[in-house]
Amino acid sequence: MEAANAERFGAIYLRATLRGQGHHDVSDLPLRIQAFRRGTMNPNPAIRRLAGRAAIEGYDGDNGPGELCSDFILARALALAQDHGVGLCTVSNSNHFLAAAPYVEQAAERGCLGIVLSRSKPVMGMPGCGERLIGNGPLGFAAPTEAGYPVLLDICVAYASFGTLGALAEAGARVPATWGGDSQGVATTDPSVITDGGVSYPIGEHKGFGLGLLVEILTGALAGGPVADGIHPANPDGSGVHSQTAIVIQPDALMPAHAFRAKVTELIDRVSVRAPAVRIPGRSSFDTRERAVRDDAIWLPREVVGELDALAVGLGVEPMCV
Amino acid sequence: MEAANAERFGAIYLRATLRGQGHHDVSDLPLRIQAFRRGTMNPNPAIRRLAGRAAIEGYDGDNGPGELCSDFILARALALAQDHGVGLCTVSNSNHFLAAAPYVEQAAERGCLGIVLSRSKPVMGMPGCGERLIGNGPLGFAAPTEAGYPVLLDICVAYASFGTLGALAEAGARVPATWGGDSQGVATTDPSVITDGGVSYPIGEHKGFGLGLLVEILTGALAGGPVADGIHPANPDGSGVHSQTAIVIQPDALMPAHAFRAKVTELIDRVSVRAPAVRIPGRSSFDTRERAVRDDAIWLPREVVGELDALAVGLGVEPMCV
Numbered sequence: 001m002e003a004a005n006a007e008r009f010g011a012i013y014l015r016a017t018l019r020g021q022g023h024h025d026v027s028d029l030p031l032r033i034q035a036f037r038r039g040t041m042n043p044n045p046a047i048r049r050l051a052g053r054a055a056i057e058g059y060d061g062d063n064g065p066g067e068l069c070s071d072f073i074l075a076r077a078l079a080l081a082q083d084h085g086v087g088l089c090t091v092s093n094s095n096h097f098l099a100a101a102p103y104v105e106q107a108a109e110r111g112c113l114g115i116v117l118s119r120s121k122p123v124m125g126m127p128g129c130g131e132r133l134i135g136n137g138p139l140g141f142a143a144p145t146e147a148g149y150p151v152l153l154d155i156c157v158a159y160a161s162f163g164t165l166g167a168l169a170e171a172g173a174r175v176p177a178t179w180g181g182d183s184q185g186v187a188t189t190d191p192s193v194i195t196d197g198g199v200s201y202p203i204g205e206h207k208g209f210g211l212g213l214l215v216e217i218l219t220g221a222l223a224g225g226p227v228a229d230g231i232h233p234a235n236p237d238g239s240g241v242h243s244q245t246a247i248v249i250q251p252d253a254l255m256p257a258h259a260f261r262a263k264v265t266e267l268i269d270r271v272s273v274r275a276p277a278v279r280i281p282g283r284s285s286f287d288t289r290e291r292a293v294r295d296d297a298i299w300l301p302r303e304v305v306g307e308l309d310a311l312a313v314g315l316g317v318e319p320m321c322v
Numbered sequence: 323m324e325a326a327n328a329e330r331f332g333a334i335y336l337r338a339t340l341r342g343q344g345h346h347d348v349s350d351l352p353l354r355i356q357a358f359r360r361g362t363m364n365p366n367p368a369i370r371r372l373a374g375r376a377a378i379e380g381y382d383g384d385n386g387p388g389e390l391c392s393d394f395i396l397a398r399a400l401a402l403a404q405d406h407g408v409g410l411c412t413v414s415n416s417n418h419f420l421a422a423a424p425y426v427e428q429a430a431e432r433g434c435l436g437i438v439l440s441r442s443k444p445v446m447g448m449p450g451c452g453e454r455l456i457g458n459g460p461l462g463f464a465a466p467t468e469a470g471y472p473v474l475l476d477i478c479v480a481y482a483s484f485g486t487l488g489a490l491a492e493a494g495a496r497v498p499a500t501w502g503g504d505s506q507g508v509a510t511t512d513p514s515v516i517t518d519g520g521v522s523y524p525i526g527e528h529k530g531f532g533l534g535l536l537v538e539i540l541t542g543a544l545a546g547g548p549v550a551d552g553i554h555p556a557n558p559d560g561s562g563v564h565s566q567t568a569i570v571i572q573p574d575a576l577m578p579a580h581a582f583r584a585k586v587t588e589l590i591d592r593v594s595v596r597a598p599a600v601r602i603p604g605r606s607s608f609d610t611r612e613r614a615v616r617d618d619a620i621w622l623p624r625e626v627v628g629e630l631d632a633l634a635v636g637l638g639v640e641p642m643c644v
Contacts, residue, residue, distance in 0.1 A: 037377035053575035055377040056407030085378030088408045088571065113539065132595045134589075143539050150516065151539070175591035178500075188359035204525030210475035210603045211533075217435065217465050217473070221585035224577050228592035249410065255546050263543035267456075267535065274453045281532045 001036070003041040005068055010065040015102035017298055020288035023163040024099040026263035027304045030311055032065060040239045041065060041095055046070050050092075050224070055084035057093045058223060063232075063240040066097030070116060070244045074103040077246040081112060085253030092225030093232055100140025101154040101285070103246065108142035111257045113249040115141045119219045119242050122229050124158045125179075125199035126209055130185040132199050134228050136161060137208075137215035137249075146258075146265040152282030157208040157215070158200040165191040165200065166274065208282040219243040323358070323365040327390055335390040337424035339620055342610035345485040346421040350470050351627045352633055354387060362561045363387060363417055369394050372414075372546070377406035380545060381413045385554075385562040388419030392438060392566045395424040399568040403434060407575030414547030415554055415562040418442075422462025423476040423607070425548030425568065430472035433579050435571040437463045441541045441564050444551050446480045447521035448531055452507040458483060459530075459537035461543035464604065468580075468587040475505075479530040479537070480522040485633050487513040487522065541565040 001009065017025040035041035045064025052058060059075055061069035073089040080087025097103075100116045107114020120135035138161075140154035146312050159179040160168070168175060169192035177187040180201050181196035187201075194200055202208025220227040223243035232240040251260035268280045309319035323331065338349040357363035367386025375379060379398055383391035395411040402409025422438040429436020442457035460483075462476035479571075481501040482490070488496060491514035499509040502516035502523050509523075516522055524530025542549040545565035554562040573582035590602045612621050629639035 015508075051576045053407035054405065056571070056575045058576040084376035084406055085374065086408055086410045086569075092575065113544070115536075125597065126600045129597045129600055133593050133597055134602065141536050141539075143543070144447075151535060153529075155526075155529045155532060157526075157529070159526055159529075183598065203529050204477075204479075204481055207479070207481075207525050208475045208603065210477060211601070213473060213593075213603065214437075214463050214475065215585055216589055217463075221465070221582060221589060222435070222571065222573060222576065224581065224585065227585060227589040229596075230588065230592065247408075249378070249421065249544065250375075251544060253378045254373045254380040254412065256545065259546065260543060263546065263549060264539055266552065267538055267543060267549040268551065271535075272456050274551075275447065275451045275455055278448045278455065278531070279528065280449055281528065281535065 001291060005044055008071050009067050012071055012098065012102045015105065016098050017300075018289040018292050019101055020292070020299070021099075021285065024168060026300070026308065028096075028098060030128050030307055033311060035081045035095075035239070038318060040237050045069065047091070055080050056088045057088055057090075059089065061091045061094035061240070063095070063235055066095045066118065066242055066244060067102075069094035069244070070097040070118070070125040073108055073118060073244060073246040074114065074248070077114075077248040078107060078110060078112065081248040081250040085250055087248045088224035088245065090219065090243060090245045092220075092223035092243040093234065093245055094225075094242045095239060096242060097138070097155050097244050100138060101142075101152060104140045104142035104154075105150060105152060107248050108152065111144050111250075111252065111261070113141065113143045113251060115139070115247040117215050117219050117245065118244045119216060119225070119227075121241060123162055123200055124202055124209070124212055125181075126128060127181065127201055127205060128185045129201060130181065130183040132229075134209075134216055136200060136202075137212040139215055143264045145268060146259050146261050147268060149286035150282050151264060151268060152285070157202055157211045159203055160191075160200065162195050162200070163196050169195060187261070199280050209322055219245045331387060331389055331391050334393055334420065334424045337427065339622075340611040340614050341423055341437040341607040342614070342621070343421075343607065345489065348622070348630065350418075350420060352629055355573075355633060357417075357561075362559050367391065369413070371506060377402050377408055379412075379413065380450045383413045383416035383562070385415055385417070385557055388440065388566060389424075389565055391416035392419040392425050392440070392568070393567060395568040396436065396438060396570070398426055399436075399570040400429060400434065403570040407572055409570045410567065412541070412545035412546040412565060412567045414542075414545035414565040415542050415556065416547075416564045416566055417561060418564060419460070420572055422460060422474050422609050423464070423474060426462045426476075427472060427474060429464045429570050430474065433572075433574065433583070435463065435465045435573060435617035437461070437569040437608060438566065439537050439541050440566045441538060441547070441549075442478070442562060444535055445484055445522055446524055446531070449503065449509060449523055450507045452503065452505040452521060454551075456531075456538055458522060458524075459534040461537055462470050465586045466583050467590060468583050469590060471608035472604050473586060473590060473602060474607070479524055479533045482513075482522065484517050484522070487517050491517060499595055541567045593625050
């Protein structure tokens with residue numbers, strides 16, 4: 001990977017890992033390196049403009065990492081929003097983007113409202129049906145506040161992502177029967193049944209399914225990439241099926257920048273004063289990041305460190321632990 | 323109400339009622355007429371531009387009906403999307419918009435992807451907390467297809483709207499304990515406990531709550547109107563607390579119009595071929611409309627017809643039944 005790409009790629013992993021979520025962070029790095037080695041993902045994509053008009057642009061991601069493709073379209077949408085008040089940018093022929101947070105938080109840092117959505121491979125269906133029909137609609141947003149941290153949501157529209165389900169399965173936990181089922185359409189409380197050939201169910205059944213369709217339309221359809229279980233014509237190996245879309249709104253096109261921050265702050269204050277126990281999305285992950293920066297230390301599971309160090313030794317770079 | 327406003331207002335109610343949902347349709351009309359008579363809603367608003375830049379515009383709705391305000395911003399966002407590829411328009415000092423469908427379907431009819439969001443009064447909280455913290459995030463989208471009907475979703479991000487809960491309560495039905503609770507934060511299966519001073523819960527708990535915050539930010543905060551339990555400074559009676567936002571994307575800025583339709587059609591076909599029983603949002607309500615147009619008849623409950631006819635007689639216009 002060329003130095004400039006590696007720097008951006010690393011910055012995304014740092015942002016993701018500093019949030020302390022325990023998944024969709026540096027622990028996914030070995031998977032990417034594996035894909036680069038196999039040649040199923042292009043570490044140095046030539047991201048190419050396909051079309052556009054004023055506030056909207058579409059790109060081909062050249063089967064690059066979703067991290068580089070999404071970082072690119074967020075930057076473009078930010079630039080478009082400066083000129084047009086709102087900017088929307090799509091990328092097809094991309095791959096897994098890790099999570100929405102590393103991109104949307106950059107928009108909030110610039111005083112903007114950022115929304116980033118991604119396709120995922122089909123993992124979500126509907127209760128009573130055993131088919132994985134569509135992606136689970138990974139999406140996130142971030143908005144600036146005066147509270148020191150952005151409001152930041154980073155979710156999928158299934159009750160749980162496969163990452164979360166896998167962690168729960170490993171811990172031997174059970175899940176509510178609303179969360180998913182087996183390949184025959186029978187609901188289960190065993191998360192491993194869902195991940196091993198089963199189906200995750202959308203939040204609020206038809207509501208989450210409809211939101212999942214919206215994400216497929218805003219990403220795959222609008223980017224001109226695959227939808228549902230379609231594959232990318234340029235990649236018969238099944239790679240490059242992800243598309244991402246970034247929408248950035250520049251509030252200072254409508255009001256002074258401080259007025260928008262004040263409104264968002266008022267919203268979270270009005271919630272918190274009446275319900276101190278209700279968590280404002282983005283707050284605890286921001287606190288985790290602040291703590292890591294202060295302590296100059298990120299906490300990682302021993303196995304993740306071991307795996308990364310083994311990779312480092314193989315690549316001839318300095319390992320974290322001697 | 324002036325003739326031009328009445329025509330637009332009536333067209334929205336016709337669109338809503340033709341969908342056959344049985345709520346948020348012409349049965350809400352008596353409430354609006356009551357508000358006009360009390361002077362708590364302005365039937366002839368002077369909708370006024372507050373600010374804007376290129377693809378984004380913000381308006382004050384002059385405490386007008388949400389139907390006129392939302393119809394206005396949808397039309398503006400459509401016009402902006404023609405020029406800029408994407409258009410975003412907000413309106414504050416508005417009122418209840420009925421539903422998202424009557425607006426987003428106009429975008430789909432023009433070949434565009436339309437998204438309309440509204441604030442609602444605070445009706446949604448979180449499990450374990452008895453406070454109504456934020457609106458339930460009414461939102462909808464529509465996208466054109468080659469299937470004869472648009473994909474169209476029209477939801478709130480609580481498990482059920484107060485309209486649905488009221489209908490279930492009237493029918494003596496119970497609801498899942500995940501749907502809401504009483505004012506002490508205790509979950510209930512009695513829908514009337516939720517509507518009578520209780521709290522509705524968001525789909526997927528923190529996920530739906532976060533989406534509800536996004537709707538508050540995209541509408542109330544971005545429009546410069548009230549958020550959460552705030553009131554509008556111009557209306558001490560508590561009216562005009564709604565804001566709406568319309569986002570329209572013109573896909574022909576990225577690809578030929580037919581290519582976008584084909585992609586959306588491919589998505590629903592890929593779902594339907596593998597899961598014929600899964601309902602595609604927008605299909606059955608479109609079929610209902612087609613049937614009503616063919617039969618030249620809309621089915622309404624007898625009580626609704628009676629109430630509307632009593633109003634008609636009082637207003638000196640022709641009743642539906644003699």
